[in-house]
Amino acid sequence: MSKYLPVLTILAGIVAVWYVGVYVMNAPFQQKLNERAGAEPTFVEFVGQTMSQPKPTLPAPHQVAVNFFENTFLRKVTSGRSLVYHSWVTLSSTLLGFLFGTVLGILIAVGIVHVLALDRSLMPWIIASQTIPILALAPMIVVVFAAIGLTGLIPKALISTYLSFFPVAVGMVKGLRSPETAYLDLMHTYNASRSDVFWKLRLPASVPFLFASMKVAVAASLVGAIVGELPTGAVAGIGAKLLGGSYYSQTIDIFAALVAGSIVAVLLVTTVGFVGRMTERAMGVRPA
Amino acid sequence: MNAPASTVMPASQEAPAVVEAADLSLTFQTNDGPVHALADVDLAIGKGEFVSFIGPSGCGKTTFLRVIADLEQPTAGSISVNGMSPSEARQSRAYGYVFQAAALYPWRTIERNVALPLEIMGLSKTEQRERVARTLELVNLTGFEKKFPWQLSGGMQQRASIARALAFDADLLLMDEPFGALDEIVRDHLNEQLLELWARTEKTICFVTHSIPEAVYLSTKIVVMSPRPGRVTDVIESTLPRERPLDIRESSEFLKIAHRVREGLRAGHSYDD
Numbered sequence: 001m002s003k004y005l006p007v008l009t010i011l012a013g014i015v016a017v018w019y020v021g022v023y024v025m026n027a028p029f030q031q032k033l034n035e036r037a038g039a040e041p042t043f044v045e046f047v048g049q050t051m052s053q054p055k056p057t058l059p060a061p062h063q064v065a066v067n068f069f070e071n072t073f074l075r076k077v078t079s080g081r082s083l084v085y086h087s088w089v090t091l092s093s094t095l096l097g098f099l100f101g102t103v104l105g106i107l108i109a110v111g112i113v114h115v116l117a118l119d120r121s122l123m124p125w126i127i128a129s130q131t132i133p134i135l136a137l138a139p140m141i142v143v144v145f146a147a148i149g150l151t152g153l154i155p156k157a158l159i160s161t162y163l164s165f166f167p168v169a170v171g172m173v174k175g176l177r178s179p180e181t182a183y184l185d186l187m188h189t190y191n192a193s194r195s196d197v198f199w200k201l202r203l204p205a206s207v208p209f210l211f212a213s214m215k216v217a218v219a220a221s222l223v224g225a226i227v228g229e230l231p232t233g234a235v236a237g238i239g240a241k242l243l244g245g246s247y248y249s250q251t252i253d254i255f256a257a258l259v260a261g262s263i264v265a266v267l268l269v270t271t272v273g274f275v276g277r278m279t280e281r282a283m284g285v286r287p288a
Numbered sequence: 289m290n291a292p293a294s295t296v297m298p299a300s301q302e303a304p305a306v307v308e309a310a311d312l313s314l315t316f317q318t319n320d321g322p323v324h325a326l327a328d329v330d331l332a333i334g335k336g337e338f339v340s341f342i343g344p345s346g347c348g349k350t351t352f353l354r355v356i357a358d359l360e361q362p363t364a365g366s367i368s369v370n371g372m373s374p375s376e377a378r379q380s381r382a383y384g385y386v387f388q389a390a391a392l393y394p395w396r397t398i399e400r401n402v403a404l405p406l407e408i409m410g411l412s413k414t415e416q417r418e419r420v421a422r423t424l425e426l427v428n429l430t431g432f433e434k435k436f437p438w439q440l441s442g443g444m445q446q447r448a449s450i451a452r453a454l455a456f457d458a459d460l461l462l463m464d465e466p467f468g469a470l471d472e473i474v475r476d477h478l479n480e481q482l483l484e485l486w487a488r489t490e491k492t493i494c495f496v497t498h499s500i501p502e503a504v505y506l507s508t509k510i511v512v513m514s515p516r517p518g519r520v521t522d523v524i525e526s527t528l529p530r531e532r533p534l535d536i537r538e539s540s541e542f543l544k545i546a547h548r549v550r551e552g553l554r555a556g557h558s559y560d561d
Contacts, residue, residue, distance in 0.1 A: 180391075182387045182389055183391055186391055188358075188359060189357055189359070189383070189384075190405045190409070191378055191379050191381060192408045196408050200393075200407070200408070204393070283395040284396070284397065284438075285394070285395070286438040
């Protein structure tokens with residue numbers, strides 16, 4: 001219990017501030033409505049009104065919660081209004097992009113560690129690639145691939161790949177170079193080949209680095225997938241839900257979609273962390 | 289200047305030297321100018337000897353071991369290992385090397401750590417199993433096959449690392465302050481076990497240390513070195529019997545040799561700073 005108390009306290013604080021914000025943000029519009037209707041509610045009634053608008057400037061936590069609950073548990077998962085459906089669309093492209101990104105990141109790192117020319121030349125480009133705002137790049141990727149007849153999952157996944165290969169590449173370069181001199185000298189005394197050094201030393205030594213960077217990469221992948229849905233007029237996915245919500249001022253929908261997105265993110269990061277811990281345990285790491 | 293690292297034929301016709309160095313020098317180029325890690329070292333190590341290298345930090349004792357192991361390249365002079373160049377000797381897996389830290393791979397169990405060189409040498413699984421069992425028995429670690437390194441004490445880890453160096457049956461064992469990080473009680477125990485192991489396997493052992501009692505207790509030959517430049521100041525042939533109980537360290541013979549080692553260290557001005 002003592003473990004959760006601080007977290008719950010912060011949460012309660014956030015919700016309290018949120019409710020105050022709801023009142024402040026929604027009050028002016030509610031006042032106008034009441035003036036036009038000639039209604040004169042008491043203060044308590046007025047506060048209630050600011051928290052139950054259909055299209056509030058800032059939706060109240062309970063409105064978001066109800067919307068999220070209805071659209072998650074009370075709809076068929078095949079329905080266009082189901083958050084499960086939209087989350088799945090985004091999740092599938094996140095996972096595909098994450099897979100591509102992890103493989104690409106590992107390959108780049110292996111190249112950098114083993115080929116001097118790549119070591120000297122590749123890193124600046126990799127870093128430069130991450131300085132371009134993904135919002136500017138995403139539509140171009142989608143358009144270019146649409147021009148060659150590739151639409152749907154793949155272009156979206158590639159945006160995720162673009163964001164997720166970077167932390168994996170950087171983490172893996174560090175991981176593959178992490179073995180101490182004594183470990184490498186030992187391999188040298190055995191007259192071990194480069195492939196032996198890689199498979200028996202560098203790769204196992206890099207595993208903790210790999211999972212740490214995969215945690216960052218999977219979160220970046222999710223951002224990529226959502227951003228990839230924004231400029232493309234995608235009809236499904238959390239990004240599409242956000243965009244649709246903003247077109248029609250469905251602020252409650254937007255917040256519910258954001259909640260869905262955060263839950264997906266938490267699940268992804270937790271899963272990667274869990275797989276990482278399992279792998280390390282199987283590799284004999286001393287339990288903390 | 290002599291040609292670097294050329295092959296030298298053993299001087300004597302009887303037992304050929306396992307390691308033979310002539311005018312061996314190694315200079316590191318650093319930002320603060322050249323550092324003479326080894327200068328004109330002449331030394332022959334015969335088969336079956338237990339040779340200790342003793343001296344203060346910077347005297348080149350570890351560097352000399354690393355030259356034998358082809359981990360450093362001499363800048364002048366010549367050295368042969370089993371009549372070959374160190375590089376050829378390394379490629380023919382002529383020696384096992386034990387580092388100061390056990391350097392066990394943490395993701396491998398003890399048996400798989402010991403099997404590591406065997407895997408790299410491409411031995412069959414049955415051969416690997418057989419050799420791992422044999423060498424673990426040699427260092428008294430039978431029963432710890434499935435443990436990971438962190439589950440073992442420092443002394444046991446170092447024993448596992450010795451087993452790993454013994455696993456592929458090289459005749460030469462190079463040990464770089466293997467017990468330097470261990471407490472004295474464990475060290476005494478391991479010294480005793482090491483002598484026993486040496487007697488059983490008849491290997492040639494090169495052992496770097498900066499403990500005088502350890503050097504005298506273990507060795508048939510003690511090489512005293514001094515720094516700046518790293519050179520040999522004395523080579524002492526031990527007169528102690530090969531059979532050495534721990535209490536031999538109280539004998540007058542032992543103290544006489546220890547005294548000579550101390551004199552040798554002093555002659556090298558190694559107590560100046």
